[in-house]
Amino acid sequence: MSRDRTVEAMLDELVAAGELAGAVTLAWRAGRIVQSAAVGWRDIAGGLPMERDTLFRIASLSKPVTSVVALTLLEEGRFALDEPISRWAPEFADMRVLNDPEGPLDATRPANRPITFEDLLTHRAGLTYGDFHTGPLARAYAEALGGDIDSHASPGDWIAGLAALPLIDQPGAGFHYGCSTDLLGLLLARMDDAPLDEVMRRRLFRPLGMTDTGFDVPREQRPRRARMYGFDSSGRLAERTSGPGGSFMAERPESMTFQSGGQGLWSTADDYLAFARLFLGAGAVDGVRILKPETMALMTANRLSEAQRASARLLGMPLFAGHGFGLGVAVVLDPDNASAVRCKGAIGTVGWPGAFGGWWQADPIDQSAMVFLAHNALELEQLAEGIGLGVYAAITEFHAAVSAPASALDPHSPADAEGLTAPGRR
Template sequence: MNTIDEALGAVVAAGDLAGAVGLVWRGGAAQVAAVGWRDMEAGLPMHRDSLFRIASMSKPIVSAAAMTMLQERRFALEDPISRVAPEFLAMRVLRDPDGPLDDTTPADRQITFEDLLTHRAGLTQAGFHSGPIDAAHREALGPDLDSPLSPDAWISGLASLPLVGQPGASFTYGRSTDLLGLLLARMEGATLEEVLRHRVFEPLGMSDTGFSVPPDKRHRRAGLYGFDMTGKLKKIDAPPGGVALPERPGDMEFASGGAGLWSTADDYLAFARMFVDPSVKLLSPETLALMTTNRLTDPQRLGAEMFGMPTFGTGSGFGLGVSVVLDPATAQVMRGKGGVGTVGWPGAYGGWWQADPTNGSVAILLMHNMLELEQLTAGYGLGGYGAIMEFHALATA
């Protein structure tokens, strides 16, 4: 048994996780640990090819698809998105992000594609603000992952809401990548899944990644696990907060490029290798360098927050769809902590990864650690974050 197995096994044994898959790739070889259970109640063990909801780990994939279109000159970073979505031609901005919806001012300028790729569009999402904008998002857009709206209706609904910040002014995490994905699909005249399959999945050999799991692969899904209010692991039917259905309908048109994908450790490795392995040719060296160069100003980096906590601190910035390490000594593990230029972006359901070009390594940890906010506040589910810290320490040793 290797030390990664032991470390993850201890977290499972403590009742803090049902199971996890950890993968470390370096020098062309992968070390994999599949620990615990994909279904505790049925006694089904976790396997290397187990499928997980990867939540916001979807964002770098959609951003990479956008970069393939950028290098084809289908759009420029400075282009206003109203060129593709005229719904966003004349946006308004809340004077106070938590204030009344009718207390707005005109946007100083239009939202650009770069704004979407860097989360500087002024877009938010349900759950991120305490004011009326929160309920307005839920009413206009429906559930985050499985919205019943058509893509066009969803785009129109988002455009009808005021922004929480001026375009380009600050890093504001929200629906930017969801919108980006639907704009790529509109530009291609296809569904977002078709766009990703053509531009990313098939070129990289990612045969297990998509917005739903086909019936013949469902036995490989890792069960969704959260906690009850006593802190005991609990299997759940769907992600917390009503953001998704237990089973995505086959005729559902909307797809969340921001958080909706399922994947495996090996599929995500095929994607992440792009950042460290020159033999992976999805993006040109120039486009890859553009994607992995910090675009945020120092005030934007240092002022970025999520749920009252610093997003980057002093050690990291953000490129076009990925976090980027600027100072290895002060970079946070959750955003990726390696040599200068290390990229990553975690997922809310426990998934984490980084790719470090300074030593050619990739580290990926997939699990389902699905928490209600009040449970996290009560201290439940912290073992999953501890597992990421331990895995990172062992993976980078």
């Protein structure tokens, strides 16, 4: 059985079992695509199958994209990593820190130092997501910021609302996953005096041919979108018209100006593979340079201390047993203990997953990149009950199936022939 058919068979089984609606996968090694699959349904009720160019909400796969765009401005000297963000957002000039993240909002102490741009890029700003909390901070985040992806707050009001909330930790003290990248994206827009989507198109999407990536899907392309699926109270696959916790709306209003650099992008497997290949080419793809090699090396070097790696948690689970974290990406430090759900490969392999079942990684040592896209929206309570975890099993099996040396792949497979076309340029 060919490697492609092995991945397809695995995905077919999960689709048949109701673990996910479908998925699209791509793998690149040694200068060509070595695996491609589109399995299941982008619209179950409409009988529309997944296709290679299906559009997905990529959730936190947006974060590395925003981070790369930020580093293009870093190279231009628009900001420094150790520079306080208050230069561009004076709203953050006088921050306070909660004594207890679940305690009263008026029980605070002064921040020891300002938040820096490196704090935002490494999730050490003391910011969080409201959904991670049960105390008054959860409601305060929702009231101040609105939906995590689709918010009616203007960029200026969103920044002001976040700045008015207390931090959950001292700046620089520890890794706390949250809306740091959303704030970073809005600051980039301020620096370039343009909406974030325009900044991204000019600096990244157009040069790499990522024509299908953005915060909005043009009306004529909407039939290509994968519908969002989640799970009902009994654990059965069900279509969702809005995001968990109200994160996104059924249809984003054209008047909405907030753009989530942390979670809001739509993309395709080919577009994201073009992005992932930046990490194989030291900041360049097919002769198109986005970042200098030294900037890419800075981005992919671990920035966390041993204590910060050991204390980092997400939903109560350790995050960095075999990983560190650079400027917007997880980095493999210990291949034997690295979880494939984040990224797994040689030392220096990078990646970061998304909440809706999206995943990617790039291994510069064996020059491989992998992309897995799905729509699997889960509530935190469902995760705790083990509902919907099939997508993570699929990612792990996909990773294992395409991680063999290039010599093990069938050189005559159809996927190899497709690899003669550069990703993102159709």
